Amino acid sequence: xxxxxxxxxxxxxxxxxxxxxxxxxxxxxxxxxxxxxxxxxxxxxxxxxxxxxxxxxxxxxxxxxxxxxxxxxxxxxxxxxxxxxxxxxxxxxxxxxxxxxxxxxxxxxxx
Amino acid sequence: xxxxxxxxxxxxxxxxxxxxxxxxxxxxxxxxxxxxxxxxxxxxxxxxxxxxxxxxxxxxxxxxxxxxxxxxxxxxxxxxxxxxxxxxxxxxxxxxxxxxxxxxxxxxxxxxxx
Numbered sequence: 436x437x438x439x440x441x442x443x444x445x446x447x448x449x450x451x452x453x454x455x456x457x458x459x460x461x462x463x464x465x466x467x468x469x470x471x472x473x474x475x476x477x478x479x480x481x482x483x484x485x486x487x488x489x490x491x492x493x494x495x496x497x498x499x500x501x502x503x504x505x506x507x508x509x510x511x512x513x514x515x516x517x518x519x520x521x522x523x524x525x526x527x528x529x530x531x532x533x534x535x536x537x538x539x540x541x542x543x544x545x546x
Numbered sequence: 547x548x549x550x551x552x553x554x555x556x557x558x559x560x561x562x563x564x565x566x567x568x569x570x571x572x573x574x575x576x577x578x579x580x581x582x583x584x585x586x587x588x589x590x591x592x593x594x595x596x597x598x599x600x601x602x603x604x605x606x607x608x609x610x611x612x613x614x615x616x617x618x619x620x621x622x623x624x625x626x627x628x629x630x631x632x633x634x635x636x637x638x639x640x641x642x643x644x645x646x647x648x649x650x651x652x653x654x655x656x657x658x659x660x
Contacts, residue, residue: 467646469648471651476583476634476654476656477653477654478548478550478636478638478651478652478653478654479589479636479638479651480548480651481548481648481649481650481651484646484648486646522589533579533591533594533602533604534579534581534589534591534638534649535591536588536589536590537588538588
């Protein structure tokens, strides 16, 4: 799986959009970009995933650049409950079925 | 709630002992994954089972073993426990379809080895 690079930490004001960047410059054509988050020591929570096109669900939006070398997860109206570690993962399930977690971004939403 | 259940939530044991962690996947999911999260190693993949068969292996120690039963629940057995085995153990389940799939994680078992 391609290596991903994320900032170690970010702050966001409550009610504002949180934009979390991820670089995956070596991503292959078969690899999807997945986002998970982990609140305290709870199990990682699936947020969203995409291949080429931008995706949106009830939790977030995922913007993938045209060259697929980077992506941004957008939480449109961050709340205190969104404080968590966010993981960006590039995964090719045809090549192996495990998720490779990096260090992630620790997002702190502040009042 | 992901639909994946794990028991027990907490486990405290002594070095040299053996423990069994249990995971029930979401209804309909055939694939179960086990991950370990320790303070110094982050989240690491251990092993995957699909419909009762071992499918992939990661950084799983020889002292650890797993299996998936006909009802699709899975157990992770940890033996000859060492202090360094203290960690959070998560299982995840998915419908294995190749190409893309989404893993849903359980709440984890916190293991403390004293």
